[in-house]
C-alpha cells in the first residue's frame with residue numbers, strides 16, 4: 506500500500522502527526538482485529554495535525570465500508586479495494602482534494618506486484634503470493650482476497666535483492682498460505698526452489714530468511730529438508746495448526762490431527778534439536794466439546810511449542826462456520842482460553858529460561874523505551890515474539906543491522922537479557 510502511494514507521487518511524512526494524509530490499513534480477520542483497527546483509527550485521528558485527512562482502507566473498509574463510515578465520523582473517507590484507479594486517486598476523490606498522480610508503473614497487475622519502499626529496519630516482509638485457495642470454515646479471507654495469485658520468481662528475487670542491497674539482513678516471507686506458493690501458476694512445490702534462489706543473496710549481506718504461515722499438510726519434504734539445509738533459512742516453524750482435535754479440525758475443513766502434528770514436530774526436532782516452533786489456535790469453535798478442549802491442552806503439553814497464540818472463535822459473515830450449530834458460550838470460551846494460557850505460559854517461560862548461559866546470535870534492530878539496544882535471534886519473529894535486550898559497553902554502539910554474539914543472562918516474560926561479546930558482522 507505504501508509502495509502504491511509512493512508510486513502515485515505522494516511523499517512519506519516522518520510521523521503520522523506531521524502527515525497531511527493518514528491512511529490506516531485495517532484488518533477484518535476476527536473481532537479482536539476489527540476492534541484494534543478501530544482503536545488505531547481513533548488514536549491517529551486524535552493525534553493528527555490540524556487540517557490533516559484520515560482515510561480508512563484495507564479489509565475492514567472493504568467488507569464493512571458503510572458501517573465503518575457511519576461509526577467513525579472522524580474519518581474523512583473509507584475506501585475498499587475496488588472501483589478506484591489507485592489508493593491515492595481514491596483518496597483524492599474521497600476527500601475532494603485531487604492528488605496529482607504519476608503514471609502507474611508498467612505491467613502492474615495488482616498491489617502484490619509493487620515493490621516496497623526501502624525498509625527502515627534491518628528486516629522486511631516479502632510477500633510472495635496474495636489470496637488463498639482453501640476454504641477453512643471460520644475464515645472469510647478468500648471471499649475478499651480472492652484465489653491465490655503467486656508472484657513470479659523474478660519479481661520476488663528482484664525485490665529481495667533490492668531490499669538486501671538496501672541493508673536488510675532478514676527477509677520474512679509471507680502469504681496467506683505460504684507453502685502453497687506456485688500452485689496457481691502451475692509450479693507446485695516452488696517454495697523450495699525459491700528459497701534456494703533467495704539464499705544466494707547471502708553474498709550481498711542477507712543473513713536470515715524466515716517463513717511465516719505454513720499450512721500443516723505442507724510441512725514435509727522437500728520444503729523441510731530445504732529449510733534445514735540452507736544457510737540463511739532459519740529453523741523457525743510458524744505452523745498454522747488452529748486446533749488439535751481431528752474431528753474439530755474436520756469441522757473447520759482443515760487438515761490434520763494432534764498425532765500428525767506431533768509426528769512432524771518430532772521429526773523436525775530429530776533433525777534440528779534447536780528448531781523453534783510457533784502456532785496459533787482457535788478456542789471455542791462451534792461444536793468444541795470439553796473432550797476436544799482437553800485434547801488441545803494435552804497437545805500443548807506434548808508439543809512444547811516455543812510460542813503459541815490463542816484466539817476466541819469469532820463468527821464471521823460469509824463463512825461456513827457462521828451457520829454451524831454448537832455455539833460455545835462466551836464465558837466458557839474465556840475459561841478455556843485461560844486454561845490454554847496457563848498450560849502454554851510455563852512452557853514458553855521454561856524455553857526462555859533454558860537459554861540462560863548460552864551464546865546467541867542477535868540481529869540488532871531497535872532501541873527500547875529505556876534506551877537499551879534490542880534485537881532478535883532466529884527464535885523470535887519480528888513484531889510477534891519476544892525480543893533480546895542487549896547490554897554492551899557504552900563505547901560500542903551497535904548499528905541497526907549488526908549481528909552480535911551475546912551470552913543470555915536472564916529472562917523476563919517472553920524477553921531475554923543478554924550481554925554482548927562481540928559484533929560478528931557490522932553493517
Ligand code: SF4
Pocket residue numbers: 637638639640641644645646647681682720
Ligand atoms: S488457509 Fe488461512 S487464509 Fe486460507 S482459508 Fe484457511 S485460515 Fe483463511
